[in-house]
Amino acid sequence: MRLRDENKRKLIVQTAIRLFSEQPFHKVRLDDVAEAAGVGKGTVYIYFKNKEELYYSLVYEGLAELVERCRAKIAEQPTSYRENFLVIIEGLADHAVHHPQLFEIMRTVAIPDASSMWDAKRREFSELMEEVIRHGIAAGEFADPHPERTAKYFMAMIRAVMLYGSGVTDPKDLAAHVSSTLLGGIAKKSP
Amino acid sequence: MRLRDENKRKLIVQTAIRLFSEQPFHKVRLDDVAEAAGVGKGTVYIYFKNKEELYYSLVYEGLAELVERCRAKIAEQPTSYRENFLVIIEGLADHAVHHPQLFEIMRTVAIPDASSMWDAKRREFSELMEEVIRHGIAAGEFADPHPERTAKYFMAMIRAVMLYGSGVTDPKDLAAHVSSTLLGGIAKKSP
């Protein structure tokens, strides 16, 4: 009796991320995933109930890692919220640059079912960001009539550049731009 | 694929938009589209080469309408670029609120093939927006080190709120927030 191997699961996940980021869901065959991962077709079904669950697992786990990373950044003591803001967006951009495939997968993910786990994770991320803004407002550093909307802008902006920008490779640069745009806007200040 | 009856074509398109915005590509059957549109299955093939082309037609036509609308706004004489900025974003938000399904479809559209018609249309939109910013910079009203990125933020921000914000119904309000965030940022100005 072989023992259930957590590495095997990870192997399947990594392979699936690659394939699903290259092709849309319906063009990726489970046979391909299995073969590319070097496991039997049935093995995939030991670790994932079906193709759809495999797919959503990728989204969920990708988001979960992102949330964790941001949570860690936020936990650090802020000197000022403005500076902290940049750090968080940097973390987000860094993650995006290092996992560009996950952004692609998140983009094509199907209509969110309110009950789905991955959608809950997405909302968790959104609420985390919202909280940051609200703290900044409370501290008198930010002014925003719709923090819940601005919270959604973070990832949207980074994603837009990741998906359609031609090969961003410097997360710091990207983060700086997003951060300065969100904080200061592009309108020239009258002196 | 002859286009005899333009009304019939529109009927199919409208039906397809609805179905594709409710289900991911692979879960929408051509039978469903035909039945919901009240035409025979074969009829769809008279107007569209195949399922994929039908799908991309929706994206393309949706984007084309959007580009047209923005182009019209831009053509209007600007009083100031700042004010014009709001008008354009209002047009974009208005379109989004009135065609939420198209946004859903655009979101899930498959990996862009650089040669695809719809992707060209997407780039066209992006370039249009970039041009607006560059004009503003030239006029001394805007300052932006990466107008090509900011151009991508427009739709991304609106889309983020459309998709995940709970039922935005006032395009003016949405546009005002996006516009003020992009223009002035959320950082409190020191007096």
Next chain:
Amino acid sequence: MRLRDENKRKLIVQTAIRLFSEQPFHKVRLDDVAEAAGVGKGTVYIYFKNKEELYYSLVYEGLAELVERCRAKIAEQPTSYRENFLVIIEGLADHAVHHPQLFEIMRTVAIPDASSMWDAKRREFSELMEEVIRHGIAAGEFADPHPERTAKYFMAMIRAVMLYGSGVTDPKDLAAHVSSTLLGGIAKKSP
């Protein structure tokens, strides 16, 4: 547009009867049925919801034909119930000899679900036979404490011989034996 062809359905049914009588359910592949019938695999699914429904259709239709045949025999005016008895069993035996495969299929049919159509048909047959016996009792020709059981013996006896007897080919002979056994028994009458 081709018209739905009732002959095509019959073709599939006939082919399926043959294959299911040669192999147990799980060894018959739908591909084989389709290929043997000379139709596409998908065509079978136009006429039957799935493999199981195809299978039960055979049983149902076989039984329905049998019931019809017996009903016709019974409708004929009886001279005496004893004589009539033979005629019915002859009909039954005749049917069995001409459709030996249906008996094989009926034998292997899965556990009857009380709600299944084919089982209702089976009960209909049983009740028909029971009625015959009861009429005979009423007419003073038969004496039987359990007509509902005897009704079940009819087909069971014929089936037993059909399935395990080595190639009965004369239905009259088979019917005569069943009939005389049921009517007179095998015990030698003391003179």
Next chain:
Amino acid sequence: MRLRDENKRKLIVQTAIRLFSEQPFHKVRLDDVAEAAGVGKGTVYIYFKNKEELYYSLVYEGLAELVERCRAKIAEQPTSYRENFLVIIEGLADHAVHHPQLFEIMRTVAIPDASSMWDAKRREFSELMEEVIRHGIAAGEFADPHPERTAKYFMAMIRAVMLYGSGVTDPKDLAAHVSSTLLGGIAKKSP
């Protein structure tokens, strides 16, 4: 297939009898048998070569027990063949009532392969019954032109009632009816 632990084998057999009598062959998964029996899946393969052999073992062993039981009845000295007849049928009915699942399995057992062990056992049973009738004929108590057929009627009649009769619980009553029908028939004797 080594038979180390005879109890474990019996456990598997008993579990399999239950499951196979509830579902047709192809719906019973070996996993289910193993789990229901509380043993590992691989363990079943230690005691039985494969699923088919497990299945046929049930049939074979069920028939073997039945044959043994009848042989014992027959071995007893007959007072008269008529009386002895009843005793044998009673044994058969008794067995049926106490092992209804085995009757269900025997019914659905696949097409007999003349070379299969279980079919040989079935023939053995048939021949045993035939012999009883022939002895009766030789003793002048019975008259039957086709003892080989009547031999097949025994079990068929009991089975018919077992399978489709609504819950027979009294084997004596069932045996009495089968016996009297076979011996004396249902036709009213003219005085």
Next chain:
DNA sequence: AATGAATGAGAGTTCATTCAT
């Protein structure tokens, strides 16, 4: 032009069987 019956390649999934532990 319009249809929907027919098709069959191809996909997801199952499950009997194996075998490392």
Next chain:
DNA sequence: AATGAATGAACTCTCATTCAT
């Protein structure tokens, strides 16, 4: 001996596409 993770052949069923009518 016992196990259950791993396997992949084989299965059912779907559905985009075709084409006779």
